[in-house]
Amino acid sequence: MLVMKNINKIxxxxxxxxxxxxxxxxxxxxxxxxxxxxxxxxxxxTFLNIAGLLETYSNGEFLLDGEDVGKLNDNGRSRMRNQxxxxxxxxxxxxxxxxxxxxxxxxxxxxxxxxxxxKRRIEENLERVGLASRMKHLPSQLSGGQQQRxxxxxALATDPRFLxxxxxxxxxxxxxxxxxxSLLEDINQQGTTIIMVTHDAQLAQRAKRTIQVKDGRVxxxxxxxxxxxxxxx
Amino acid sequence: MxxxxxxxxWISILRHWGLSLLMVCAIGLGIGAAMTTVTVNYLMSADxxxxxxxxxxxxxxxxxxxxxxxxxxxxxPDQLTFTDxxxxxxxxxxxxxxVQAQAFGVIEPNDPEMLPLIVNGRANSADFFPMFNVPFIYxxxxxxxSDESKEFVVVLSKETNDKLFGGENSVGKAIKLEGNMFRVxxxxxxxxxxxxxxxxxxGAFNDSEDIFVPFHLIADEKISRSGNTNCWKPSGxxxxxxLASECIWTQFWVELKTEQDKADYQQFLNxxxxxxxxxGRFQRPLDNxxxxxxxxxxxxxxxxxxxxxxxxxxxMFLIVCLLNTVGLLxxxxxxxxxxxxxxxxxxxxxxxxxxxxxxxxACIGILGGVLGLILAYLGLKGVEGLYGDYMKGLASLxxxxxxxxVLLALISTILAGLYPTWRAxxxxxxxxxxxx
Numbered sequence: 001m002l003v004m005k006n007i008n009k010i011x012x013x014x015x016x017x018x019x020x021x022x023x024x025x026x027x028x029x030x031x032x033x034x035x036x037x038x039x040x041x042x043x044x045x046t047f048l049n050i051a052g053l054l055e056t057y058s059n060g061e062f063l064l065d066g067e068d069v070g071k072l073n074d075n076g077r078s079r080m081r082n083q084x085x086x087x088x089x090x091x092x093x094x095x096x097x098x099x100x101x102x103x104x105x106x107x108x109x110x111x112x113x114x115x116x117x118x119k120r121r122i123e124e125n126l127e128r129v130g131l132a133s134r135m136k137h138l139p140s141q142l143s144g145g146q147q148q149r150x151x152x153x154x155a156l157a158t159d160p161r162f163l164x165x166x167x168x169x170x171x172x173x174x175x176x177x178x179x180x181x182s183l184l185e186d187i188n189q190q191g192t193t194i195i196m197v198t199h200d201a202q203l204a205q206r207a208k209r210t211i212q213v214k215d216g217r218v219x220x221x222x223x224x225x226x227x228x229x230x231x232x233x
Numbered sequence: 234m235x236x237x238x239x240x241x242x243w244i245s246i247l248r249h250w251g252l253s254l255l256m257v258c259a260i261g262l263g264i265g266a267a268m269t270t271v272t273v274n275y276l277m278s279a280d281x282x283x284x285x286x287x288x289x290x291x292x293x294x295x296x297x298x299x300x301x302x303x304x305x306x307x308x309x310p311d312q313l314t315f316t317d318x319x320x321x322x323x324x325x326x327x328x329x330x331x332v333q334a335q336a337f338g339v340i341e342p343n344d345p346e347m348l349p350l351i352v353n354g355r356a357n358s359a360d361f362f363p364m365f366n367v368p369f370i371y372x373x374x375x376x377x378x379s380d381e382s383k384e385f386v387v388v389l390s391k392e393t394n395d396k397l398f399g400g401e402n403s404v405g406k407a408i409k410l411e412g413n414m415f416r417v418x419x420x421x422x423x424x425x426x427x428x429x430x431x432x433x434x435x436g437a438f439n440d441s442e443d444i445f446v447p448f449h450l451i452a453d454e455k456i457s458r459s460g461n462t463n464c465w466k467p468s469g470x471x472x473x474x475x476l477a478s479e480c481i482w483t484q485f486w487v488e489l490k491t492e493q494d495k496a497d498y499q500q501f502l503n504x505x506x507x508x509x510x511x512x513g514r515f516q517r518p519l520d521n522x523x524x525x526x527x528x529x530x531x532x533x534x535x536x537x538x539x540x541x542x543x544x545x546x547x548x549m550f551l552i553v554c555l556l557n558t559v560g561l562l563x564x565x566x567x568x569x570x571x572x573x574x575x576x577x578x579x580x581x582x583x584x585x586x587x588x589x590x591x592x593x594x595a596c597i598g599i600l601g602g603v604l605g606l607i608l609a610y611l612g613l614k615g616v617e618g619l620y621g622d623y624m625k626g627l628a629s630l631x632x633x634x635x636x637x638x639v640l641l642a643l644i645s646t647i648l649a650g651l652y653p654t655w656r657a658x659x660x661x662x663x664x665x666x667x668x669x
């Protein structure tokens with residue numbers, strides 16, 4: 001479970017203070033699929049970076065699986081990122097020098113799995129995204145959609161509790177985007193909590209919950225579970 | 234994880250081969266220059282007889298002019314008069330003692346077809362051979378009895394034996410040297426101490442001699458002496474007057490087993506000089522010295538000042554090369570900022586990333602070290618070509634120097650890599666991931 005209470009994030013430059021998040025409160029339960037929408041500069045990405053422990057917050061309280069994130073040092077934060085969080089980025093962020101196998105291998109190395117276990121997980125997850133036959137290819141030899149699938153395989157390889165996706169379909173055409181979205185829904189069905197930042201209202205509607213961020217605050221909270229909508233109709 | 238980091242380093246080096254090559258070249262040039270001068274200095278200052286350099290002492294007595302001190306009074310004369318070395322030999326107060334001087338002569342080969350052979354020689358005492366651990370192929374040095382009975386005996390170098398006897402065992406055979414027949418008692422194996430510590434008065438890095446004969450032959454005028462001679466007052470007419478003069482041209486070594494032996498011998502030297510003062514000699518204040526091999530080489534500045542200056546300059550050049558490497562590493566690592574940010578997102582801590590990138594620096598350092606070794610080898614060949622025989626044998630890399638070169642490159646590059654690596658590890662991941 002992810003709980004944020006009155007989180008503030010202030011970016012300080014010599015002359016200006018910018019409040020990226022103001023008293024930001026959110027609770028994400030296990031198994032949720034939360035889409036985060038909002039205009040540019042509203043604080044969506046800052047929220048996602050703080051949720052992913054990639055950025056610190058100025059004040060407030062942030063509990064991840066019951067652990068107070070504010071009390072963790074660099075090693076503790078790295079460990080938690082590796083064990084509990086998977087990332088999917090708009091730009092895929094694959095390492096261009098490494099083939100697909102080695103790209104998926106990166107978080108497993110930091111986890112300290114032995115060679116046999118790493119091999120099993122890499123093959124299993126590349127199979128899951130339909131790219132097992134191309135594991136020796138370099139990212140540059142794949143289409144955008146395929147690269148995003150590799151990024152998903154990499155994010156899933158460590159069995160994370162949370163999957164944080166920042167505009168995962170932003171660089172994909174609509175067909176590819178639908179395909180990736182379906183894959184995320186499958187992953188969520190299997191129990192992984194997903195928090196997805198998106199501009200695409202249609203894709204946002206496919207999440208179980210949608211929240212809107214405006215001026216660094218959660219301005220609206222809605223449950224738009226598609227199945228529930230269908231039932232009401 | 235170490236093998237994983239090595240693999241990543243190798244991939245990164247190949248991927249950015251241009252930048253990597255520049256760094257390897259910068260380190261290689263710096264190491265090459267440093268190792269060339271370090272090797273020359275190392276070989277110049279090496280202990281030529283480590284097993285007993287602490288037991289061999291060179292003897293100096295201040296027999297010089299009371300009004301005009303030798304070496305501005307900083308050091309007593311670097312050689313002894315014939316009178317003093319003969320007296321010290323007769324006293325036999327040391328475990329072993331050797332008086333010596335450089336000599337030369339002409340050998341008339343038995344084979345009438347062969348041309349006469351001009352040879353560099355050394356006139357020395359019987360103790361020379363066991364004292365300096367001279368290795369023999371055949372026979373041995375002559376005995377003290379041979380010295381006392383003034384026998385015409387000779388020890389040949391391997392090269393001379395090869396020329397005269399085709400490399401066969403020539404012990405017991407005779408050679409004609411300066412018109413006299415000499416009996417060969419031994420043949421020395423290849424022996425070239427670097428520096429040639431036992432006589433640095435005629436060049437610390439000259440070749441060892443072709444033949445060795447008893448010292449008394451010089452006094453008996455059976456062989457010609459050579460080498461340096463210094464006089465502070467006229468030597469008089471004739472060779473006998475020269476032998477009795479205050480001219481210095483002999484070198485005297487003693488072997489003393491213990492510190493007590495050394496103290497006793499020092500006392501003996503002082504007593505000897507006091508005694509000589511009664512004959513009007515040694516008018517200067519008492520300054521008799523016993524220097525072990527390394528002390529002697531140091532006092533005679535066997536490692537030239539300009540060689541040390543060159544070494545200092547080459548290390549400065551290495552620093553310049555390393556500063557360039559710092560810049561190149563910084564460019565390379567900061568160019569990898571997106572990857573570093575990603576690795577942090579995937580669970581790499583700062584310490585993990587630090588290990589990864591410092592290992593990459595070390596790999597570049599090792600490659601630079603290998604290139605530096607090749608350049609040092611070429612540099613030493615150049616030095617040898619430039620200085621000829623003077624640098625012969627000094628311009629060669631041994632295993633110690635090769636290991637030192639790679640270690641120097643490794644440590645230098647790790648030091649050069651510390652700042653770029655630190656900068657790389659402090660990259661903010663969120664910023665980098667957003668920029669991709």
